[in-house]
Amino acid sequence: MRDGIDREQVSGALLRWYDRAARVLPWRVGPAERAAGVVPDPYRVWLSEVMLQQTTVATVKAYFHRFTTRWPTVEALAAAQDAEVMAEWAGLGYYARARNLIACARAVAAQGGFPDTLDGLRALPGIGAYTAASVAAIAFDRSETVVDGNVERVVARLFAVRDPMPKSKPMLARLAARLTPLERPGDFAQAMMDLGATVCTPRTPRCDDCPLAGFCEAQAQGIAAELPVKTAKTPKPTRRGIAYVVIREDGAPLLETRPPKGLLGGMPGWPGSDWGDDPTPAPPLAADWALLPGVVKHTFTHFHLELSVATARVPQAVNPETGDFRPGFDPGALPTVMRKVWDHAASGDLFAGRDGA
DNA sequence: GACGCGTGGAT
DNA sequence: TATCCAAGCGT
Missing domain, CATH: 1.10.340.30 (Hypothetical protein; domain 2)
Structure with a gap:
């Protein structure tokens, strides 16, 4: 030196x-x-x-x-x-x-x-x-x-x-x-x-x-x-999960506010499974779910995430087990990974209606 | 001190 | 495509 x-x-x-x-x-x-x-x-x-x-x-x-x-x-x-x-x-x-x-x-x-x-x-x-x-x-x-x-x-x-x-x-x-x-x-x-x-x-x-x-x-x-020399970083694991995008008849999406601490703490997000090697499905309500083809990929600081997306439209009266319906919600308020899920859901038939299929 | 914590651009 | 990296902080 x-x-x-x-x-x-x-x-x-x-x-x-x-x-x-x-x-x-x-x-x-x-x-x-x-x-x-x-x-x-x-x-x-x-x-x-x-x-x-x-x-x-x-x-x-x-x-x-x-x-x-x-x-x-x-x-x-x-x-x-x-x-x-x-x-x-x-x-x-x-x-x-x-x-x-x-x-x-x-x-x-x-x-x-x-x-x-x-x-x-x-x-x-x-x-x-x-x-x-x-x-x-x-x-x-x-x-x-x-x-x-x-x-x-x-x-x-x-x-x-x-x-x-x-x-x-x-x-x-x-x-x-x-x-x-x-x-x-x-x-x-x-x-x-x-x-x-x-x-x-x-x-x-x-x-x-x-x-x-x-x-x-x-x-x-x-x-x-x-320079500077840096010690090698450990590779990121890949975790998987399922996100549920539900739209009520009036257009209100079902969202939850994530816990105040931890990943995406305090931010709105879609209900979903755990994120891990073999996620357990955890739909927020009973509905006619459509599992979309493909996955949403996103990389956080310390792991890769691949989310499958399930969508459903539900009548006005239903009560979800988790989250709440938010009329007029702005997708711009979502953290990026959740916005990607929204974009993926919107690319499916969520808004086209599936009754005629 | 090590780890958890987002995202998008550069290479 | 995969990895690196960026005007770090809290625990």
């Missing part, structure tokens, strides 16, 4: 690059605006950082726009109904983030605003080491070290750290702290992440375009693309 990297030289070179090449993002106060005295809104910084957790910039943009249009302030978000927020979050994934977002907004509103220290932020729901540091640095100009996957990769290469992740994470964080400047910590953090996202990329880093190439030990050794 190289040890002679100078904080001022590295942060200076990176900030000069950022002043010239910073991406324009909806939640970002760019270097020129910042220099002109524009102050970031902690609410927008926090909201964007939570949305960006393990989620790409391209995906977040539309959600950020919808959220800030509908709820322009943390007080407005705090006053929203849970189900409204969950529905607006639908499709973005990691739904615990949305539950924590609501809890955090209400705590902040009750406190009269966001805390402006690392520890104060860190104590809020859904705010961990990364988000606390990024909000402290970007919104409150505090010299905190922001460490995300980009920063870990950049630092691993700068210092040619060959120890595998995740074991090396604490070391990478210490090395990142060495580089964090006292001035412009927020721009520095965003510059590190921009660099990782656009230049110091995972597979094929563009070292020829890198403002830090002259400081980079991995570049000097010709091993930038090999």
